[in-house]
Amino acid sequence: VTYTRRHFMREEAIMKICNSADLERHRESHQKLLTSASLQIEELQNSCSPESLRAFSKFLNNWLFDHIIKEDTQISWYTEGKEHLIQKALDAIVYDDMDPAPKDITTAVIAGL
Secondary structure, eight states: OHHHHHHHHHHHHHHHHTTOTTHHHHHHHHHHHHHHHHHHHHHHHHOOOHHHHHHHHHHHHHIIIIIIITTGGGGHHHHTTOHHHHHHHHHTOOOTTOOOOOOOHHHHHHTTO
């Protein structure tokens, strides 16, 4: 969940610096995903039953197709020509645990992949 929270922070920073009109709705979507992910992980820790594994698999599948493919890929439309501003915004993020940010898919979004 920590990695996911960091990824969302980076994604939201990109959307903010690119003046995305969809930022607030996207931020709310991230909050719902984090809450749901935490509940799914807790369920798996409490009961690693076939039902909880299926539910977690369904959650991940929905996250991939409904959020990442349908929504996140649209972020690249806002990023063109703003790579320098985006990098400055990403460098300015302060994480609660002060560990350096992991390299992740956000870099691919900046590159327009």
